[in-house]
Amino acid sequence: MSFSHESIFNxxxxxxxxxxxxxxxxxxxxxxxxxxxxxxxxxxxxTISLNNIQSWILAKDFFIEYFFLDYIHIPWHFLIAPFFxxxxxxxxxxxxxxxxxxxxxLPIFALIITIRIGFVSFFSDKNxxxxxxxxxxxxxxxxxxxxxxxxxxxxxxxxxxxKKSKLFTKVLSFDNLKWxxxxxxxxxxxxxxxxxxxxxxxxxNFKEFIYSYYPLRVLTTVLIYWIGYQAILQLRLLKERENxxxxxxxxxLIKEVNxxxxxxxxxxxxLLFDKINTLINDKKLYTEPKLNIDSLANxxxxxxxxxxxxxxxxxxxxxxxxxxxxxxxLAKQLLIDADYINYTITAIGLESxxxxxxxxxxxxxxxxxxxPTEYQKSLEK
Numbered sequence: 306m307s308f309s310h311e312s313i314f315n316x317x318x319x320x321x322x323x324x325x326x327x328x329x330x331x332x333x334x335x336x337x338x339x340x341x342x343x344x345x346x347x348x349x350x351x352t353i354s355l356n357n358i359q360s361w362i363l364a365k366d367f368f369i370e371y372f373f374l375d376y377i378h379i380p381w382h383f384l385i386a387p388f389f390x391x392x393x394x395x396x397x398x399x400x401x402x403x404x405x406x407x408x409x410x411l412p413i414f415a416l417i418i419t420i421r422i423g424f425v426s427f428f429s430d431k432n433x434x435x436x437x438x439x440x441x442x443x444x445x446x447x448x449x450x451x452x453x454x455x456x457x458x459x460x461x462x463x464x465x466x467x468k469k470s471k472l473f474t475k476v477l478s479f480d481n482l483k484w485x486x487x488x489x490x491x492x493x494x495x496x497x498x499x500x501x502x503x504x505x506x507x508x509x510n511f512k513e514f515i516y517s518y519y520p521l522r523v524l525t526t527v528l529i530y531w532i533g534y535q536a537i538l539q540l541r542l543l544k545e546r547e548n549x550x551x552x553x554x555x556x557x558l559i560k561e562v563n564x565x566x567x568x569x570x571x572x573x574x575x576l577l578f579d580k581i582n583t584l585i586n587d588k589k590l591y592t593e594p595k596l597n598i599d600s601l602a603n604x605x606x607x608x609x610x611x612x613x614x615x616x617x618x619x620x621x622x623x624x625x626x627x628x629x630x631x632x633x634x635l636a637k638q639l640l641i642d643a644d645y646i647n648y649t650i651t652a653i654g655l656e657s658x659x660x661x662x663x664x665x666x667x668x669x670x671x672x673x674x675x676x677p678t679e680y681q682k683s684l685e686k
Contacts, residue, residue, distance in 0.1 A: 311364070314519050318361040321526045325354025328533060337540050341400070345392035346536045352388060353529045356381035360522065376425045376440050380447055383414055385529070386455040390462045392536070393485070397473040403465065406458065413454075417447060445506050452499055459496070463489050479546045479655075484535050488528070495524050545652035549645070578619040581605055581612070591631035594660040598624045632658040633672045636665070640681045650677045 329351045332338045338347070359379060387410040394403040424443060428436050466485060470477060498521040505517040584605065590596055601624075602609035613624060620627045636657040639645050645653065654665030654677065669677050 310516075310519075314522075315361055315364050317523065317526075318357045318364070321530075322354045322358035322361065325350050325357070325530065328530070329354070332533075332537070335537075337537075337544065340395075340540065342392050342396040343536065343540060345388050345395060346533050349385065349388040349392060349529055350533045352381050352384045353526055355379070357522070357526060377421065378444060380414070380417055380451055382448070383417065383451040383454065384410070385525075386458040386462075389532075390458050393462055393465065396536070396540070397465075397476050399465075399469070399472045402472055410454075421447070445503065449503060452496075452503065456496060459489075459492060476543070479543045480539060481660075484532075484539060488532050488535075491524075491528050495521065495528060498524055542649060542652045542655070545648045546656050549639070549648070549652065549656040552644075574615050575619065577607075578615050581615070585628075585631060589635075591628050592635070592656065592658040594655075594658055596628060596658070628658070629668050630672065633669055636669060636677065637673075637680065640677060641684050650681070653677070 329347050332343060332347050332350075335343075337343050359381065363378070387406055390406060391400075394400045421443075424440070428439070466482065466489070476482075502517040502521050581601075585591055585601075590601065590604070598609050598613050602612045605612070616622070616624055616627050622630070636653055639648075639653045639657065640650070651662045651665075654662060654669075657665070659665035659668065666676055669675070669680070673680055675683065
């Protein structure tokens with residue numbers, strides 16, 4: 306049995322919509338489902354799911370004999386960018402310093418639906434080819450308006466992310482937000498597909514050309530579900546890292562009083578190394594991913610070159626290996642601690658001072674001969 310491109314695409318719409326509804330149901334009753342950021346991610350996924358199920362119903366001509374239902378196309382795509390914006394400001398915890406654009410968008414959305422219902426009601430007794438063309442033209446014009454509004458919100462959201470980092474420094478200490486920047490790059494590609502699809506529709510004098518929307522629908526669906534799952538993962542990592550930092554009472558780099566350092570200058574290098582070692586351990590300076598020889602030298606008020614020489618001589622390691630040894634020891638403790646047994650290994654690695662999962666795994670295996678997972682399992686036996 307062979308399938309046409311159209312039937313395969315329609316099957317994709319149906320499966321993706323059902324998957325989206327299941328996703329929303331599971332997240333709604335999950336541990337972090339009531340977090341505001343997750344509520345808006347849920348609404349984002351729900352919106353694209355409703356859009357896809359509506360497209361599937363219309364493509365299957367289920368309502369072709371019912372004029373009113375056949376032409377009531379809810380423009381769900383109008384809400385995608387606003388819901389993403391609301392997710393972003395809540396995930397970054399800057400909602401109190403940001404505009405709630407839903408107060409503007411939702412009334413416009415309701416107005417668009419009202420206008421369409423008015424159109425359908427007015428032409429309900431004139432189901433002709435001319436009426437069908439008129440509605441196709443109106444739908445495209447409505448979509449052009451939606452595209453313009455969506456692009457404005459998309460650009461504004463990116464400006465917040467790239468220009469207002471001072472407002473969400475706390476989140477940046479737990480998440481570098483690379484995954485959100487990736488979403489913006491892919492999102493820009495999605496807008497290109499959308500513009501192309503609309504351009505083809507206009508070029509064909511507003512006659513439906515559904516094939517031009519195939520790439521757009523597929524890319525949009527995959528992208529929205531991808532960010533949904535990413536948001537779940539990143540929110541869990543963020544929560545775990547916050548708990549780890551709170552419970553272990555981590556401290557950031559703190560400048561020592563100069564008078565204390567003056568006493569150290571008269572001590573021999575071995576005693577100085579011991580004091581540096583104690584300072585790093587007590588303050589857990591190694592948990593700061595950006596710690597380097599210059600910042601540590603500034604911390605203890607000695608020359609960076611001299612500090613490097615002292616560490617190399619007394620630890621028999623270079624600076625990076627010396628600091629990573631502290632990080633690995635902390636990670637080993639956390640990996641076998643019953644209080645953190647359900648925490649993700651990534652969260653433990655990041656809170657131990659590593660700047661990425663890959664760096665943590667590579668360094669851990671270099672120092673122990675095992676991956677973090679293998680180490681954890683070896684001690685469970």
